Amino acid sequence: MSGQVLVFQVLNGLGIGMIYFLLSVGLTMIFGLMRFVNFAHGALYLVAAYVAYVVSLLTGSMLWALLVGPLASALLAVAAERLLLRRTYSMPHEAQILVTFAVALIVQEVVILLFDPLAKNVPVPDFLSGIVFLGPFVYPAYRLAVVAVSAAVALLLWLALERTRFGAILRAGSESTEMVSLLGINVHRVFLGAFALGGALAGLAGALAAPLRGVEPFMGLEALGIAFVVVVVGGIGSFTGALLGGLLIGVVQSVMSSFWPEGARLMIYGAMALVLLARPAGLMGRA
Amino acid sequence: MRRRTLLGAGAGLVAAPAVLRAQGTGGRLEVAGVYSLSGTFANVGDLLNKGTQMAFEHYGSATGLRINYTLLDDQGDPGRAVRRVQEAMGQGIRHIVGCTNSAIALAVAKEVHARGGIYIHMAGADEATGSDCNRASFRWPGASFTAINATLRPFIERNPNTKRWYTITGQYVFGESLLTNLKSVLQEAGHRHLGNSYHSLSEREYSGYITAAIAAQPDVLAICNFGNQTVDVLRQAVSFGMKRNVKIVVPWSTGLDQFQAWGADICEGVYFGVNYWHGVDSPGNRVVSQVVRQKTNGPTNYLQACGWAVAQMLVEGLNKAGTAEIPAVIRALEGLSYEGPTGTETIRAEDHQVIKDYYLMLGKARSAMRDPADFADVLAATKAFQPPERTGCRMA
Numbered sequence: 001m002s003g004q005v006l007v008f009q010v011l012n013g014l015g016i017g018m019i020y021f022l023l024s025v026g027l028t029m030i031f032g033l034m035r036f037v038n039f040a041h042g043a044l045y046l047v048a049a050y051v052a053y054v055v056s057l058l059t060g061s062m063l064w065a066l067l068v069g070p071l072a073s074a075l076l077a078v079a080a081e082r083l084l085l086r087r088t089y090s091m092p093h094e095a096q097i098l099v100t101f102a103v104a105l106i107v108q109e110v111v112i113l114l115f116d117p118l119a120k121n122v123p124v125p126d127f128l129s130g131i132v133f134l135g136p137f138v139y140p141a142y143r144l145a146v147v148a149v150s151a152a153v154a155l156l157l158w159l160a161l162e163r164t165r166f167g168a169i170l171r172a173g174s175e176s177t178e179m180v181s182l183l184g185i186n187v188h189r190v191f192l193g194a195f196a197l198g199g200a201l202a203g204l205a206g207a208l209a210a211p212l213r214g215v216e217p218f219m220g221l222e223a224l225g226i227a228f229v230v231v232v233v234g235g236i237g238s239f240t241g242a243l244l245g246g247l248l249i250g251v252v253q254s255v256m257s258s259f260w261p262e263g264a265r266l267m268i269y270g271a272m273a274l275v276l277l278a279r280p281a282g283l284m285g286r287a
Numbered sequence: 288m289r290r291r292t293l294l295g296a297g298a299g300l301v302a303a304p305a306v307l308r309a310q311g312t313g314g315r316l317e318v319a320g321v322y323s324l325s326g327t328f329a330n331v332g333d334l335l336n337k338g339t340q341m342a343f344e345h346y347g348s349a350t351g352l353r354i355n356y357t358l359l360d361d362q363g364d365p366g367r368a369v370r371r372v373q374e375a376m377g378q379g380i381r382h383i384v385g386c387t388n389s390a391i392a393l394a395v396a397k398e399v400h401a402r403g404g405i406y407i408h409m410a411g412a413d414e415a416t417g418s419d420c421n422r423a424s425f426r427w428p429g430a431s432f433t434a435i436n437a438t439l440r441p442f443i444e445r446n447p448n449t450k451r452w453y454t455i456t457g458q459y460v461f462g463e464s465l466l467t468n469l470k471s472v473l474q475e476a477g478h479r480h481l482g483n484s485y486h487s488l489s490e491r492e493y494s495g496y497i498t499a500a501i502a503a504q505p506d507v508l509a510i511c512n513f514g515n516q517t518v519d520v521l522r523q524a525v526s527f528g529m530k531r532n533v534k535i536v537v538p539w540s541t542g543l544d545q546f547q548a549w550g551a552d553i554c555e556g557v558y559f560g561v562n563y564w565h566g567v568d569s570p571g572n573r574v575v576s577q578v579v580r581q582k583t584n585g586p587t588n589y590l591q592a593c594g595w596a597v598a599q600m601l602v603e604g605l606n607k608a609g610t611a612e613i614p615a616v617i618r619a620l621e622g623l624s625y626e627g628p629t630g631t632e633t634i635r636a637e638d639h640q641v642i643k644d645y646y647l648m649l650g651k652a653r654s655a656m657r658d659p660a661d662f663a664d665v666l667a668a669t670k671a672f673q674p675p676e677r678t679g680c681r682m683a
Contacts, residue, residue, distance in 0.1 A: 005502045012494050117330035119518050119548035124526070131528035138501065140526040143494070212526070213491060213519060214548055216330060222491055257495025262458045262485035264495060 008137045009254045015143055017250025018150035019212075023205040023223055024230035025157065025242040026198030032174040032237020033194050037093050039100035040080060041202055041227055043107035044073040046220030048203030050111055052210040053122050062125040062211065069207030070200040076107075077199025081192055089191075104220060111217045119216035146208045153204065154243060161239055170194060174237050202227075229268055233275050235285025244283050248275075316352040316611050317380045318343065318601065319359050320594075321372060321395055321408075323387040326363020328514050331590055332387040334544065335409070338579075338594020339385055345578050346598070349605035363387065365394040376402045381613055384597040386410055388514075389461045396424040405604075405613050407597045411513065411539060412460045413468070413678070416640040420680035423613075425620060425639040427596045427627075428562040429672065431464035431539070436671035437645035438538040438560030439472045439509075445666070446507075449534055450478045453505035455496050455520055457512035458485040465511035465538060481505050490516065493523045501527065509536045518548045525553045534558065543588040546650070546662035554650030554662050561646050563592040563628055564665060571599075571626035586660045592628045599627060600634070600641070637675035637682070644668040 027041045048069035055065040080103060088096050123129075128142040161167035169190055173180045181187045205223075213219065226249070234245025252271045256264040275283060320339045323332035336358055343356045359375055361368030368391045372383060381404040386392035392410030399406040400423035407425045408415070411434070416426050429437065443449070452473055456462045466483060473480050481503040484496040497520075500508055508529055510520050517537060524535060535557045540546075542561040546554050565576060565586040572587075575595050579587040587595075600620065605611060608619035621636035632643045648663040656662065 002502070005498065008498055009495055012498055016492055016494065117333045118544050119330065119515055121522075121548055121550040121553070123550060123552065131526075131531075137498070138528045140528070142526065212523070214522060216515060216548075218329065219491075222489075253492060254495040254498075257484065257486075257493075258499045261496060261499070262487060265487040265490050 004136060005258060006255065008134070009258050010251055011134070012139070013251030013254030014247055015139075015147045015250070016254055017247035018147045018154070019205065019209065019246075020226055020230050020250055021243050021246030022150045022153060022201060022208070024227040024234070024246055025154075025239060026201035027227050028231045028234065028237055028242045029170070029201075029239070030194055030198045031231065033170055033177075034089065034173075034191055035093075036085070036089065037096050037100065038085075038198070039097055039224065040085075040103040040107070041100075041198070042220035042222070042224030043104040044077055044199045044202040044220075045206035045209070045223045046111060046215075046217070047076055047107060048073040048206035049122075049210045049215045049219060050115065051203075052207040053120050053215045056122055056210075062122075065122075065210070066204070066207050069210075070203035073203025073206065074196045074200040077195045077202075078192060081195040085195075086188070086191070104224070108217050108220060115217070117217055119214045121214055122210040124211040142211060146212070149204075149208060153201070157201075158239065166193065226268070229272050231282075233272050233282055235279075235282030237286075238282070238284040241282055241284030248283075314351075314353055315355050316349065316382065316605075317355050317357065318382045318384065319357045319372070319375045319380045320385040321359045321361055321368050321383060321387075321391065322385050322594075323363040323391070324358075324360045328363055328387045331514055331541070332360075332363070334588065334590035335385060335387065335594040338591035338596075339598045340594075341578055341582055341591070342595040342598035342602070345574075346602045349602040350609055350611060352605075352611060354602075361387070361391055363391075365391045369394050369398050372398050373402075376404055381405065382601060382611070382616075384408065384601055385594065388459075389415065389464075390459065392426075393419050393460070396421060399423050403613060405601075405616055407600050409593045409597055410461075412464045413673075414460070414464070416638040416678060416680055417673075418679040420638050420678070420682060422617060422639075422682055425600060425634060425641070427600060427641045427643075428593060429643065429645040430640075431461065432468050432673050433645050433671045434538045434560050434562075435465060435468035435472055437667070437669040438536060438558070438647050439469065439476075440671070441647045441667040441669065442536055442558055443472075443476050443478070446534060449506035451481050451504070451506045452478055452509060453481050453500045453503045453507070454483040454509045454511050455493065455500060455524075456483055456485050457488060457516055459488055461513065461539075462511050469509060469511065469538070486516070488516070491519060493520050494527070496520075497524050497527050497529065500524070501529065501533075505533055507534045507536055509538060511538065513539045513541065518545055521557065522549060522553055525557075530556055536560075540648075541589040542648075543586060543660060543662070544590060547660075551650070551653035551656060551662060555652050557650045558666075559648045559650065559663060561589060561648055562643075563587075563589045564646050564648065565592075565660065566665070567629060567644075567646075567668075569626065569628075569630040571630065571632075572628050574626075575628050587628075596628050596641075599625070635672075635675060638678050638680040639682075640672060640678075642670055642672055644670055 051072040052065035052069040131138040230245040234241025322336040359371040386408040389410040389412035392408040400421040538560040540559040604620040608615040624633040647667040
């Protein structure tokens with residue numbers, strides 16, 4: 001593999017990593033704040049992807065799809081939290097996993113009932129359907145746009161976490177929910193807000209991914225696997241960790257597809273194992 | 288009379304009704320279909336199963352016996368498929384159809400053969416009617432040898448200047464089979480195989496492999512896989528602009544359902560190899576198309592046709608044999624010709640492979656589509672099968 005190809009694979013990996021960050025940051029936020037293992041996170045990604053498919057089919061506009069998709073996921077997250085998930089907060093993690101996994105499977109089967117199990121195409125917006133030349137290499141314009149949106153969201157999220165009252169409460173809550181509650185803050189409302197935000201972020205990832213990957217009913221569970229790897233690698237509950245973890249996993253996957261193509265997928269988990277050996281709490285996790 | 292003999296006879300008398308019911312006296316024949324309703328190939332399994340169901344409902348009966356069809360969901364796992372088949376055969380079912388992928392078919396074929404059943408499937412790996420053939424198993428679609436030869440040879444004839452090939456291959460039995468056959472054809476044609484990127488069956492992100500392919504500067508990119516992964520690879524390859532200066536060949540495509548998943552813009556200018564096309568006018572295809580349209584209000588896709596085809600083969604064999612007894616049905620199927628979904632189809636006795644057409648198609652522009660299902664034109668229809676003595680099949 002030439003040096004040029006290696007450099008491009010690294011750049012490509014950073015692009016993939018930004019998408020993985022968007023997919024994972026909501027999950028890590030929810031777990032960091034609430035110590036809640038949300039296996040329904042992939043279902044939020046799936047729902048937004050299908051909403052994006054329907055909206056783009058009806059309106060021909062990907063912009064509307066990007067607005068409505070995450071909103072739908074946020075609403076689903078809020079509804080699930082209010083009606084079901086808050087009853088499991090005091091239960092052991094195993095129970096939370098069972099309940100949220102059941103929600104994920106129900107959502108998947110409902111999607112199959114409504115749309116059938118075959119993959120569907122979501123066209124890339126015309127103005128982003130071309131390619132961009134990066135030296136001797138080409139890169140899809142849409143992927144570049146996705147990377148740019150992910151970077152913008154990362155910046156906005158960081159600003160929200162660091163510069164707003166809500167962000168301060170989230171950060172404090174991830175340290176000690178009891179203390180936040182003692183300060184007179186309605187913790188349940190904070191949890192609801194976190195769920196909505198996490199759902200919206202997963203939904204944005206799903207809506208953005210739809211033109212890249214198409215939509216099919218099993219994409220939620222597949223995305224969940226990657227999301228958990230990124231969260232574990234980055235450190236549970238860490239925004240920066242989700243970003244670094246996503247970028248690391250993206251780069252490993254992309255570079256290995258040239259060095260060892262058949263093992264590229266395996267090396268995602270290999271990288272996770274190596275990180276955990278060196279830093280058991282993840283790159284930015286607290287021990 | 289010895290005690291053991293008496294006990295054995297008594298057990299036989301008790302079990303006989305169940306066995307006889309399963310085999311087809313009492314007016315009913317139990318048939319099982321092995322398909323995946325979950326896992327990587329679940330979307331494939333569901334439609335295959337529906338095709339089989341539609342066929343059995345249409346035929347209703349064979350050799351005077353009403354067909355009762357049961358689905359065995361293997362969840363995409365060969366081990367689970369074998370266990371489900373063992374359970375079914377333990378309950379007396381002997382007539383089995385279907386598979387979602389080659390790994391499942393090869394495992395189930397061995398089991399059905401060992402237990403004295405008959406198995407008609409749609410595996411794509413050459414081994415199924417090659418080194419792993421057996422008397423109990425029959426295969427409908429053309430396999431990887433057929434797919435490659437019926438696709439690449441007419442493609443090379445039409446594109447004589449495209450001599451540098453790169454492949455992206457799913458690393459499993461069927462992908463390997465496609466790749467091996469592809470390399471053989473390229474060697475014979477004097478073309479260069481620049482390189483190959485394997486990927487795992489759980490892969491969804493192909494940008495790295497596509498980058499490697501672009502760096503090799505091929506004339507042709509061939510995608511050696513099937514199912515959702517083929518859909519993803521082609522979509523991502525097109526998004527990277529590969530159609531600008533590279534011809535893309537998909538030797539094994541399931542046709543209409545994948546074309547719909549891609550859309551016309553991605554399909555345009557891409558070469559596809561397919562086992563079935565709804566637009567082919569033949570007596571057998573008219574029957575399939577009519578039934579499917581009545582049920583679904585749409586054209587027939589490959590998966591439905593494939594599911595139909597294996598069921599039809601069983602019915603044709605039963606009717607010719609005049610009995611549900613396995614050895615008689617097997618003999619009836621060997622050499623049988625009938626009107627199938629692709630026209631006149633013949634079951635070769637030496638390896639139990641159905642000899643049928645395989646199509647090379649070229650995706651057309653959206654503006655050239657005559658109806659919403661008219662994604663591609665048939666460029667060639669070829670019966671490309673290895674001579675039986677070269678398949679490696681030694682029928683036991």
